[in-house]
Every structure is written in C-alpha cells, then in structure tokens.
Amino acid sequence: MIRETVVFDIDGTLIDSVDLHAKAWQETLAQFGFDVGFDQVRAQIGKGGDQLLPCFVPRDVLAKKQDAIEAFRADLFKRKYMPLVRPFPAVRPLFERIKADSRRIALASSAKQDELEVYKRLADIQDLVDVETSADDVERSKPKPDIFDAVLRKLNGGDQSSTIVVGDSPYDAIAAGRAGLQTVGVLCGGFREEDLRRAGCVAVYRDPHDLLENYPDALS
Numbered sequence: 001m002i003r004e005t006v007v008f009d010i011d012g013t014l015i016d017s018v019d020l021h022a023k024a025w026q027e028t029l030a031q032f033g034f035d036v037g038f039d040q041v042r043a044q045i046g047k048g049g050d051q052l053l054p055c056f057v058p059r060d061v062l063a064k065k066q067d068a069i070e071a072f073r074a075d076l077f078k079r080k081y082m083p084l085v086r087p088f089p090a091v092r093p094l095f096e097r098i099k100a101d102s103r104r105i106a107l108a109s110s111a112k113q114d115e116l117e118v119y120k121r122l123a124d125i126q127d128l129v130d131v132e133t134s135a136d137d138v139e140r141s142k143p144k145p146d147i148f149d150a151v152l153r154k155l156n157g158g159d160q161s162s163t164i165v166v167g168d169s170p171y172d173a174i175a176a177g178r179a180g181l182q183t184v185g186v187l188c189g190g191f192r193e194e195d196l197r198r199a200g201c202v203a204v205y206r207d208p209h210d211l212l213e214n215y216p217d218a219l220s
Contacts, residue, residue: 048141
C-alpha cells in the first residue's frame with residue numbers, strides 16, 4: 001500500500017545536526033553548573049528541551065531556571081552551531097519523487113519554527129512541504145505524541161493508516177506510535193538500528209539517499 005502522506009522529522013533525518021545540538025546542550029548545561037558527558041546528552045537528542053532537561057537538571061532548579069537555560073541554548077546554537085548544519089544528500093530528489101506520486105509531505109520537528117525555516121532553506125524543500133509542525137505548535141515535545149497529533153489535525157484529520165513517519169531517533173518512533181502512526185527509521189542521526197526497531201520502527205534505512213534508492217517500497 002502506498003501511503004498518502006509521508007511525515008518527516010528534521011534533525012538527524014534530513015539535516016546533519018545531531019552532534020551540533022548535543023554540543024550546544026552540553027555547553028549550555030555546563031554554563032549553568034551541570035557537567036554532563038557528550039554521549040549522555042547526545043542520547044537524548046530528538047527530544048525538545050522540555051523533555052531533555054529533566055534528564056540532567058533537578059526539578060527545583062528547572063522550576064526557577066528552565067526558561068533561562070532554554071534561551072541560552074537557543075542563542076548559542078544559532079550563533080555558534082547553526083552555521084555548521086548541512087543537509088544530508090538527496091533530500092530534495094527524495095521529496096520530488098514523493099510529490100511526483102501526488103503524495104503529501106509533512107514535517108514534524110521538535111525544533112523551533114525559526115530553526116525550521118533555516119533547515120527548509122538548507123535542504124531546498126520550501127516549495128515541497130504541504131504541512132509542518134514545530135515545537136511552537138505544542139506544549140510537549142517528543143517522545144510525547146503531541147507533534148504528530150498536530151500534524152494529523154493540520155492534515156484535516158488525516159487517517160493514520162494512510163500516513164507513514166520517517167525519523168532518526170527512538171523518540172520519533174515512540175511519539176509516532178503513541179499517535180497511531182508507523183515509523184521508518186534512518187541511521188544518519190547516529191542511533192543504532194536495534195534501538196530504532198525496539199522503539200517501533202517497521203523498517204530501517206541508511207539515510208534519505210537510501211530511501212530514494214529503495215522508493216517506493218521504503219515508504220509504502
């Protein structure tokens with residue numbers, strides 16, 4: 001069955017940014033007095049700040065400083081790390097191939113809307129996206145299902161069985177599953193295949209180019 005809509009995560013799925021986000025969070029946490037290893041932080045990338053920070057910062061500190069911590073990270077990432085972000089190969093050709101089949105494309109990201117706009121330009125996909133949601137559309141980020149619930153609403157109550165998700169992290173698959181959606185995983189975000197499958201991915205491919213090479217079976 002060819003699904004009517006393909007929903008893509010962004011960070012680690014379409015653009016090479018996971019390590020950069022991890023560095024920004026590690027530096028931010030250190031700025032506020034929390035010495036956390038890079039690998040520890042990287043394992044949490046795919047979540048938004050609301051879900052990531054409680055892994056490392058005590059609840060009483062978050063109650064007072066969460067807004068300041070997130071603001072510091074956002075500014076740091078934009079200044080120091082966003083200029084280093086690059087798209088993975090074949091993102092636009094993959095999107096063009098999907099659109100050639102009259103299928104809809106949606107973006108569902110834990111990124112802020114202003115970051116999402118930058119990523120769309122980098123990947124050269126602004127004109128190929130039908131629907132998008134970002135962290136600004138929901139109260140809770142992945143692995144909560146809110147972002148995918150919002151996508152389905154924007155798709156005019158799109159049927160879960162006609163929609164497939166593509167993501168790089170276990171949090172994508174968990175969140176999508178909670179919204180009643182199946183996920184195809186990609187390895188380019190750095191998570192292990194076994195972790196993606198354990199989280200619910202029905203298939204795993206290398207990256208967008210691999211999805212294109214195996215289209216339409218990969219996204220059917």
